[in-house]
Amino acid sequence: MSEPGRARGGGDAHPLRILERWFAEARERGVADPTRVAFVTASAAGEPSARTVQLKRFEQESLLFTSTLYTRKARELAENPRVALLFHWPAAERQVHITGAAELAERSLARELFDERELVRRVQTIASRQGAPIDDLEQVRARHAHLMHTLEAPPECPEDWGAIRVTPASVELMTEAPDRIHERALWLREGDGWSRSLLSP
Ligand SMILES: Cc1cc2nc3c(=O)[nH]c(=O)nc-3n(C[C@H](O)[C@H](O)[C@H](O)COP(=O)(O)O)c2cc1C
Numbered sequence: 001m002s003e004p005g006r007a008r009g010g011g012d013a014h015p016l017r018i019l020e021r022w023f024a025e026a027r028e029r030g031v032a033d034p035t036r037v038a039f040v041t042a043s044a045a046g047e048p049s050a051r052t053v054q055l056k057r058f059e060q061e062s063l064l065f066t067s068t069l070y071t072r073k074a075r076e077l078a079e080n081p082r083v084a085l086l087f088h089w090p091a092a093e094r095q096v097h098i099t100g101a102a103e104l105a106e107r108s109l110a111r112e113l114f115d116e117r118e119l120v121r122r123v124q125t126i127a128s129r130q131g132a133p134i135d136d137l138e139q140v141r142a143r144h145a146h147l148m149h150t151l152e153a154p155p156e157c158p159e160d161w162g163a164i165r166v167t168p169a170s171v172e173l174m175t176e177a178p179d180r181i182h183e184r185a186l187w188l189r190e191g192d193g194w195s196r197s198l199l200s201p
Helices: 015-028 072-079 107-116 119-127 137-150
Strands: 036-042 048-054 063-068 082-089 094-104 161-175 183-190 193-199
Touching: 015 094, 015 161, 036 072, 048 063, 048 072, 063 072, 063 107, 072 094, 072 161, 107 161, 119 137
Parallel strands: none
Antiparallel strands: 036 048, 036 082, 063 161, 082 094, 094 161, 161 183, 183 193
């Protein structure tokens, strides 16, 4: 496992290893935070929804995200595991479209990723019920400030906060070209391996 953006060796036979390399290259080309990605889920009835999340970690065959588990995305994942992810880095002239299946990762991993968060973010997680209707932001701000000043120890990972593991079935790696003849490499999981084909731009 490695942090997003830390490219390792391993060559070009696996789209996630290429993606790891692309993270490092995106940073070199001025993309401030390549981990930001559109995360698309759908209800059991097929109604889609999207939001931005941040990639937390690469695994050998999957990608890890975190979220509170009562949010729309988490509810939709529970009834329909099929998801899509879309990275777009204009400064690097690259786009990555991933489809696959999502599942809730182990509690131990959720705790580990929670403990890695900055304290202010850990406290924010317990100060704000994400997605709940509120009258005004001041209440949330005041609760957050109060907790920051009064908590005697950093909060532990809440039961309703977790890690989401996305295992790709397809990865399309697109590189823009000045002549508009962009390279679109489509990787499809086949058994334990991957096939690669080129798509016309
Ligand atoms: C730059 C950025 C990064 C974000 N990262 C995350 C994240 O890693 N996890 C998360 O649950 N929400 C993240 N959010 C908030 C989500 O976009 C979204 O508002 C929230 O998760 C609720 O989404 P949902 O109700 O559709 O599930 C991020 C938002 C922005 C703008």
